[in-house]
Amino acid sequence: MAQQPYKQVMTRQQIFAASLRRWLIPLGVVLLILFAVIYPQLIDKQNIWNLFFLICLHTTLSQSWNILAGFAGQTSLGHAAFFGIGAFVTRTLWLDGTPFALAFLAGGMATVAFAMLIGAPTFRLRGAYFAIGTLGVAEVLRITVSQNVPFISSMPGPMMAAYDLAPRYYLALGLAIVTTGAAYLLLRSPWSLGILAVREDEGAAQSMGVHVLGHKLLALAFSSFFAGLAGGLFAFQQISYYPAAPFSPLWTFDALLIAFIGGLGTLAGPVIGAIFFILVRQQLAVTLVEIHQVVFGIFFIIIVLVFPGGLVEAAMRLRRIRWPKRPS
Amino acid sequence: MSIESFAQTLVFGLFVGSIYGIAAMGLALVFGVLKMLNIAHGELLMLGGYATFWAFRTFGMDPFVSLAISIPLLFAVGLILDRTIYHRIVRLLGEEKIKNSLLVSFGLTLVIQNLAIWLFTADERTVQVSYAGVGFNLLGVALPYTRLLSLVIALTATLALSYFLHRTYPGKAILGTAEDFEAAELAGINIHRVYMLTFALGASLASIAGTLVTVIYGISPSIGIIWTLKALIVIVLAGTGSILGAFPAGILLGVVEAVSGAFIGPTYREVIGLVIFVLVLILRPQGLFTRK
Numbered sequence: 040m041a042q043q044p045y046k047q048v049m050t051r052q053q054i055f056a057a058s059l060r061r062w063l064i065p066l067g068v069v070l071l072i073l074f075a076v077i078y079p080q081l082i083d084k085q086n087i088w089n090l091f092f093l094i095c096l097h098t099t100l101s102q103s104w105n106i107l108a109g110f111a112g113q114t115s116l117g118h119a120a121f122f123g124i125g126a127f128v129t130r131t132l133w134l135d136g137t138p139f140a141l142a143f144l145a146g147g148m149a150t151v152a153f154a155m156l157i158g159a160p161t162f163r164l165r166g167a168y169f170a171i172g173t174l175g176v177a178e179v180l181r182i183t184v185s186q187n188v189p190f191i192s193s194m195p196g197p198m199m200a201a202y203d204l205a206p207r208y209y210l211a212l213g214l215a216i217v218t219t220g221a222a223y224l225l226l227r228s229p230w231s232l233g234i235l236a237v238r239e240d241e242g243a244a245q246s247m248g249v250h251v252l253g254h255k256l257l258a259l260a261f262s263s264f265f266a267g268l269a270g271g272l273f274a275f276q277q278i279s280y281y282p283a284a285p286f287s288p289l290w291t292f293d294a295l296l297i298a299f300i301g302g303l304g305t306l307a308g309p310v311i312g313a314i315f316f317i318l319v320r321q322q323l324a325v326t327l328v329e330i331h332q333v334v335f336g337i338f339f340i341i342i343v344l345v346f347p348g349g350l351v352e353a354a355m356r357l358r359r360i361r362w363p364k365r366p367s
Numbered sequence: 368m369s370i371e372s373f374a375q376t377l378v379f380g381l382f383v384g385s386i387y388g389i390a391a392m393g394l395a396l397v398f399g400v401l402k403m404l405n406i407a408h409g410e411l412l413m414l415g416g417y418a419t420f421w422a423f424r425t426f427g428m429d430p431f432v433s434l435a436i437s438i439p440l441l442f443a444v445g446l447i448l449d450r451t452i453y454h455r456i457v458r459l460l461g462e463e464k465i466k467n468s469l470l471v472s473f474g475l476t477l478v479i480q481n482l483a484i485w486l487f488t489a490d491e492r493t494v495q496v497s498y499a500g501v502g503f504n505l506l507g508v509a510l511p512y513t514r515l516l517s518l519v520i521a522l523t524a525t526l527a528l529s530y531f532l533h534r535t536y537p538g539k540a541i542l543g544t545a546e547d548f549e550a551a552e553l554a555g556i557n558i559h560r561v562y563m564l565t566f567a568l569g570a571s572l573a574s575i576a577g578t579l580v581t582v583i584y585g586i587s588p589s590i591g592i593i594w595t596l597k598a599l600i601v602i603v604l605a606g607t608g609s610i611l612g613a614f615p616a617g618i619l620l621g622v623v624e625a626v627s628g629a630f631i632g633p634t635y636r637e638v639i640g641l642v643i644f645v646l647v648l649i650l651r652p653q654g655l656f657t658r659k
Contacts, residue, residue: 114466116406116473160648165462166607167404168648170469171599174406175644178596179637186634288592292477295470329485336478343470344455 071310075212079205088204092276094317095211096269100290101297101309102218103265106225108295109304111258112238113162117173118294120180121263123286124150125270127184130192130282133274143271150267151260158259162252165241177286185283193279207276214272215310218265223306225261234258238304289332296339302351311350371507376629377622382514384621385521386579388614390594391601392528393572395613398602400545400565401457403468408573409595410479413588415441415574416581417487423494430494430582431516437574445570448475449563457562476592483588493585517579524575525614528568532610541565545608600640603647606654616655 079091104118129146133139153176161172194202225231233254236244245251270285293316301312323331342349394408418437422428428436452475456468502511532538544551544561552558580586580594597620598613605616620640628636647655 112462112466114469116469157645160645164648164652167465167469168603171404171603172644172648174592175596175600175641178592179641182593182637183635289477292473295473299470330481332481333478333485336474336476336481339474340452340471340478343467343474344452 072212072216076209079208085204088208090317090321092204092208092211094313095208095215096272096276097293097297097317098215098310098313099211099218099265099269099272101294101301101313102215102222103262103269104291104294105298105303105305105309106222106265107258107262109298109308110222110225110231110238111234111255113255113258114167114170115173115262116170116291117175117177118266119286119288119290120173120177121150121154121266122270122273122290123177123180123184123283124153125267126274126285127270127282128267129271130274134192134195139275143268143275146271146274147264147267150263150270154259154263155256158256159252162255162259177288177291181283181286181288184286185281188282191279192282199278202278204276207272210275211272214265214268218268219306219310221261221265225258226306230254230257292335292339296335296342298349299339299342299347300349302349303347305349305351308349308351315350373626373629374506374508376625378508378510379514380622380625381618382518382583382621383625384618385518385614386576386583386617387597387601387621388617389521389524389572389579390576391598391605391613391617392525392610393569393576394595394598395602395605395607395610396528396572397566397569399608399610400541401453401468401562403453403456403464404472404599405453405566405569406469406472406595407475407479407591408472408569408598409591409593410476410483411441411444411570411573412577412580412594413483413586413591414444414479415570415577416586416590417483417577418574419578419581420492420494420586430496430578431520434520434575434578437578438571441570441574441577442567445567446563448570449566453566454559454562457559476595480588480591487588489588491585491587492581494581496582513582517583520575520579521614524572525611528572529611537561537564545610597640600644603644604655609654612654619655 075091075095079087100118100122103121104115108114125146127146128149129139129142132142132145137145157172157176158169161169193199225234233244233249234257236247236249237251237254241251244254273285297312297316298309299312300315301308301310320331320335323334327334346353348355390408390412393411394405397403397405397408415437418440419430419433422433422436423430452471453468456464456471459467496513498512500511502509502515504510530538532542540551540556540561541564543554543556544558544565548558551561576594577586580590584590601613601617601620604620605612609616620643623643624636624639627639
């Protein structure tokens, strides 16, 4: 074993700063959750509930994309397919009289089953097959659903009369927390090294005995389950919508953009990205009605090309500038 | 199903398939040489279609003649896109390159589509030529002139591309770069110029497909992604890396879609392509038209 060149001596202030830093993140998380729980109740306005709901929904969707693309390195261009299947199954079962909790879980499970159907053949091959496959599934489902179920899906009268946004928001908040928590646990699990190794170098991982296909499918299962639940949540919240709407490629794009704004492959990325994205979109949609998607598209291209680390990496860099001599 | 209507289905599958082929060939060219997937290919096709539509609307130009405008126009668009965006991605290596090209072109899809909605409105537009709906009958099978002309143009473009790639100097440089870009560079080929030319050629092929789509189906800003998808399925059928093989593979997809659509109903027609895609990946992942 190599000897440490010198013992790191910390002053009392540095010890205090280090322990503070260790507690800073959990404290921040708790404060953020408390804020998310209490603030909408204090204001209690429809648009605030709605805004917070959207942030949670997008956090979930983007985190689920991040599990697959950021951790396992498998780019899905058809997350809308998972979102849409979850929405479709949940909505159909729920409006048919199934208890919502059951329909919600069934939506998630159906999405996983469908994802495996696409993942198993495409993950065997390297390259872009999985991306093409998911893009294809999303578009084909969108077209097929819009042709076969062209009518708007509305909640029946009594359900609409009892409609309340608050429980829907708390479900969304819970789902966002559970998804991020699951991503955290996945990173702490025995599989995490395998998943990250597959992202870094498939060939090297395989030669070390990592079961590449298994780890990819595991990440896909996690990812599609939460994407499906996000779809179910959308189906629960919307009073009426076209059944083909959740299959729109815009949902995929939102998930991608948020993950890239926040920081791909980080836990905090999708959360920060979703807050930023929803707040900015709310402004842009008002001022640049028609071309706000164009602005986001260009923004996304620039991030991917120039700042692939997103906001989280930018913050890290800033921190490095402020504390050049961090004890490692 | 009678023999005539079956033959009719086959012939229409052939017509549609030739458009799939020409759309896929541009994408396969870019994929084979630059080794990146341009999801925005269908968007370029859509722009080419609009060039045809506006030439028809403002000058009354015949859509097949307007190829003389839309091809150079999209060639220029291809050059600009390569200079501004894609040349940054070509520099990357391997997986990183393909992943970034997917992400960036996915974003570009959104940009071009929404720009088109803003500029041209989301309405579906069609081009009505004087000879639309006219054609002749061969043994009870109707052959409309517009479709026949489309087939001729698609075939001509395929042959011209084949001639260009195999018989001319820049074409050989493209094929050489596709095979091994380092060796090509050592042999004195300016590979960045080759990449630029290839991308612009791919965009031109997309514009030809766009013109044919506009004449036969009409056009709206949202059609891009559907055609990208068809082209991607065709590429997987043909085998990645096979550029000219995309044309027969496109015809195959067109015929299979038409025949199966006639049996199981048109609303599930889109599913067929996807099923073929998955089956080919399971059974013959190297594609149908490649040896090895």
